[in-house]
Amino acid sequence: MLRTASWPRWGRTLLARGLGSRRGGSAPDQNGKVSEIKKKIQSVLPGGAWNPLYDTSYLPPEHSDVVIVGGGVIGLSVAYWLKRLEKPRGAIRVLVVERDHTYSRASTVLSVGGIRQQFSVPENIQLSLFSIEFLRNINEYLAVVDDPPLDIQFNPSGYLLLASEKGAALMESNVKVQRQEGAKVCLMSPEQLRNKFPWINTEGVALASYGMEHEGWFDPWCLLQGLRRKVQSMGVLFCHGEVTRFISSSNHMETRSGEEVTLKRIHEVHVKVDHSLEYQPVECAIVINAAGAWSGQIAQLAGIGKGPPGTLQGTKLPVEPRKRYVYVWHCPQGPGLETPFVIDPSGVYFRREGLGNNYLGGCSPTEEEEPDPGNLEVDHDFFQDKVWPSLAQRVPAFETLKARSSWAGYYDYNTFDQNGVVGPHPLVINMYFATGFSGHGLQQAPAVGRAVAEMVLQGHFQTIDLSPFLFSRFYLGEKVQEHNIV
Amino acid sequence: MAAPRAPLHLVAPRWNAGTRGIRGLSRAAAPEGNQKKGRSLLQFLADRFYDVQALREYLLRKQAWKMHQKNRPFTYIRERYGPYAAGAYFILKLGGAVKFQGKEWIRSNARGHFSLDFLKLQTVPVEAVDASGCAVNYQGLDSLLALKELQVLWLQRCPHVDDWCLSRLHPLASSLQELSLAGCPKISERGLACLHHLQNLRKLDISDLPAVSNPGLTQILVEEMLPDCKVVGADWARGLKVGQEEQYQDITSPIPA
Numbered sequence: 021m022l023r024t025a026s027w028p029r030w031g032r033t034l035l036a037r038g039l040g041s042r043r044g045g046s047a048p049d050q051n052g053k054v055s056e057i058k059k060k061i062q063s064v065l066p067g068g069a070w071n072p073l074y075d076t077s078y079l080p081p082e083h084s085d086v087v088i089v090g091g092g093v094i095g096l097s098v099a100y101w102l103k104r105l106e107k108p109r110g111a112i113r114v115l116v117v118e119r120d121h122t123y124s125r126a127s128t129v130l131s132v133g134g135i136r137q138q139f140s141v142p143e144n145i146q147l148s149l150f151s152i153e154f155l156r157n158i159n160e161y162l163a164v165v166d167d168p169p170l171d172i173q174f175n176p177s178g179y180l181l182l183a184s185e186k187g188a189a190l191m192e193s194n195v196k197v198q199r200q201e202g203a204k205v206c207l208m209s210p211e212q213l214r215n216k217f218p219w220i221n222t223e224g225v226a227l228a229s230y231g232m233e234h235e236g237w238f239d240p241w242c243l244l245q246g247l248r249r250k251v252q253s254m255g256v257l258f259c260h261g262e263v264t265r266f267i268s269s270s271n272h273m274e275t276r277s278g279e280e281v282t283l284k285r286i287h288e289v290h291v292k293v294d295h296s297l298e299y300q301p302v303e304c305a306i307v308i309n310a311a312g313a314w315s316g317q318i319a320q321l322a323g324i325g326k327g328p329p330g331t332l333q334g335t336k337l338p339v340e341p342r343k344r345y346v347y348v349w350h351c352p353q354g355p356g357l358e359t360p361f362v363i364d365p366s367g368v369y370f371r372r373e374g375l376g377n378n379y380l381g382g383c384s385p386t387e388e389e390e391p392d393p394g395n396l397e398v399d400h401d402f403f404q405d406k407v408w409p410s411l412a413q414r415v416p417a418f419e420t421l422k423a424r425s426s427w428a429g430y431y432d433y434n435t436f437d438q439n440g441v442v443g444p445h446p447l448v449i450n451m452y453f454a455t456g457f458s459g460h461g462l463q464q465a466p467a468v469g470r471a472v473a474e475m476v477l478q479g480h481f482q483t484i485d486l487s488p489f490l491f492s493r494f495y496l497g498e499k500v501q502e503h504n505i506v
Numbered sequence: 507m508a509a510p511r512a513p514l515h516l517v518a519p520r521w522n523a524g525t526r527g528i529r530g531l532s533r534a535a536a537p538e539g540n541q542k543k544g545r546s547l548l549q550f551l552a553d554r555f556y557d558v559q560a561l562r563e564y565l566l567r568k569q570a571w572k573m574h575q576k577n578r579p580f581t582y583i584r585e586r587y588g589p590y591a592a593g594a595y596f597i598l599k600l601g602g603a604v605k606f607q608g609k610e611w612i613r614s615n616a617r618g619h620f621s622l623d624f625l626k627l628q629t630v631p632v633e634a635v636d637a638s639g640c641a642v643n644y645q646g647l648d649s650l651l652a653l654k655e656l657q658v659l660w661l662q663r664c665p666h667v668d669d670w671c672l673s674r675l676h677p678l679a680s681s682l683q684e685l686s687l688a689g690c691p692k693i694s695e696r697g698l699a700c701l702h703h704l705q706n707l708r709k710l711d712i713s714d715l716p717a718v719s720n721p722g723l724t725q726i727l728v729e730e731m732l733p734d735c736k737v738v739g740a741d742w743a744r745g746l747k748v749g750q751e752e753q754y755q756d757i758t759s760p761i762p763a
Contacts, residue, residue, distance in 0.1 A: 156644060156670050159570075160567075160570045163566055163567075163570070165552065165559070165562045165563055165566055166549055166552075173694075173696065174669060174670065174696065175669075175696040175699065176669055176670065176672070176673030176696065176697065176699075176700050177696075177699055177700055178700070232676050232703070233673055233674060233676070234673075236673075356727060356730050356731055357695075357698070357699045357702070357727040357728065357730070357731045358699060358700075358702035358731050372699075375695060375719075375720055375723050375724065375727060376723075
């Protein structure tokens with residue numbers, strides 16, 4: 021009699037438990053029983069706020085093999101390549117921590133979206149060439165069954181770099197490097213330039229280089245969404261929160277020459293939930309710092325740069341946010357459909373936006389007049405004083421332009437040499453960097469993601485050798501000189 | 507002018523449906539929302555069984571791989587008979603037609619067979635290629651770009667010709683005189699913008715491109731960009747219709763003055 025009475029109850033609780041676990045830990049509250057049990061427990065244990073049946077689905081998991089700090093295009097690309105290059109399926113668990121899931125301040129979506137091969141460092145050219153191949157075959161790389169194909173709205177209009185007499189020799193040698201690496205770039209004299217683009221004023225231009233193929237601009241939001249969709253389908257976990265603390269252990273060691281070295285290893289990452297004081301420690305084996313403009317802060321949290329200056333311990337990650345403005349203007353007499361992405365010797369750039377004679381562009385301010393990166397407000401005087409005069413000088417039609425709108429975004433600016441930082445930290449041995457690209461992170465993200473994933477999984481670079489971009493260059497003082505930074 | 511005709515449709519409307527899907531996603535549409543629509547049994551199974559999911563992913567990859575196989579270059583023919591024969595062989599294999607300089611058009615028959623006599627014409631350049639409806643893609647253009655004397659290129663209704671392909675046509679700039687892109691579902695105004703490299707172009711057909719957002723405006727801009735070129739767009743009929751309607755309204759509306 022007793023047995024028959026207890027059976028149904030067992031069955032029901034098992035069923036309830038089964039349902040609960042399938043929903044990823046959300047509280048099964050549909051048959052008021054659970055709340056009844058909760059009340060009972062509370063009456064037995066008065067005073068305690070202990071809540072055993074608690075919805076924790078918004079918290080990150082307690083363990084993850086790789087934690088990627090930053091869910092921008094670089095972080096997602098690292099996640100994608102980690103999952104793609106892992107040998108057995110589902111071998112590693114990857115967690116992406118993103119602070120702002122609307123991406124309102126993320127550099128990815130606030131960028132102009134250009135891609136070019138006209139760099140001076142061979143590695144940068146290779147990164148860009150790999151990325152353009154990725155973007156071209158994006159529907160093979162990021163194909164998800166049953167989802168519509170992606171259209172990244174690539175405008176293959178090319179980049180037109182102008183050089184003054186002073187920069188002409190440098191441009192020539194750069195183009196030689198670019199051609200060696202396989203970029204389709206041609207040099208143009210001012211005469212040829214006038215024939216091809218009659219709207220340009222060639223005064224002060226000695227030489228121009230023009231990308232025939234593989235260059236242009238695309239929709240960054242679409243790439244981000246495509247990566248997100250694909251990465252989600254591959255089983256990467258997402259978490260909306262902020263990394264506040266790293267728990268690490270130190271190991272004192274001695275080199276062969278008798279020097280004492282302290283090696284650190286991160287064991288736990290504390291992820292603070294948005295709008296709350298609650299945090300979740302995530303045990304992890306590898307942390308990837310892809311926090312873009314804020315990666316300097318993340319590095320500091322991990323104890324990088326805390327030490328006497330001049331030593332490897334005291335070398336900070338020299339990446340900081342820099343505010344850059346983008347202005348949109350309308351000019352009915354402006355250049356037509358053939359307009360490439362033009363970069364003036366003065367640093368001012370512009371490109372066509374859509375078909376309605378709209379253009380967008382901007383300029384990087386000088387080191388002295390760098391704006392405060394605390395907010396994303398736009399300085400309209402900057403356009404009047406710095407950008408417009410150069411624009412009107414280069415394209416006379418722009419004298420009658422009408423500014424339409426503007427926005428500001430951040431560069432993850434590497435103050436040391438304006439190039440990316442890729443690979444592990446020499447002392448904090450399980451923190452890997454993928455940051456500091458100073459404005460060309462979006463266009464190189466697919467290749468950088470692959471390079472970092474190779475470094476994590478294989479221990480060395482395979483596809484593109486990025487060893488000049490390792491962290492140790494800051495300590496050794498070896499700058500990677502890139503001349504074409506805009 | 508002639509009476510307004512219905513717009514000339516070279517393409518079946520299913521292409522329109524496909525491209526609308528492509529364009530729809532690029533904007534802020536959340537990917538989760540798209541998944542929920544129209545769930546089929548196969549999707550149901552794929553969500554619950556890893557085997558089904560893996561099989562479907564494999565089939566998707568295989569589709570792309572087939573495309574690659576079709577467009578791979580014929581290296582052997584190229585080394586043995588030269589680039590012209592290799593290009594012609596590539597196009598004929600895909601079901602298109604080629605015309606060597608001073609010869610007749612060569613076409614494959616209904617079964618896809620064609621005579622290999624053209625392999626003897628090693629030094630005769632190819633002057634015209636009709637790749638209408640062929641599965642040429644970016645990779646396959648390699649074979650076409652080797653035809654340096656190509657004057658006429660028809661790429662009508664090619665399902666895999668996209669903006670990336672158009673950006674690759676610049677090596678043909680010195681010879682190409684006629685280009686037809688009518689009915690290609692993936693070509694948009696962004697790709698048309700880089701046709702300005704083709705300065706010798708005399709005739710360009712950009713009619714019925716479903717992915718172009720503003721066909722009328724795009725045609726005007728392309729005409730401005732290529733002043734020596736006759737640009738054909740099917741949109742003239744639609745433009746005419748709108749104009750007449752406006753005229754009609756003008757007549758009926760009471761004139762205040």
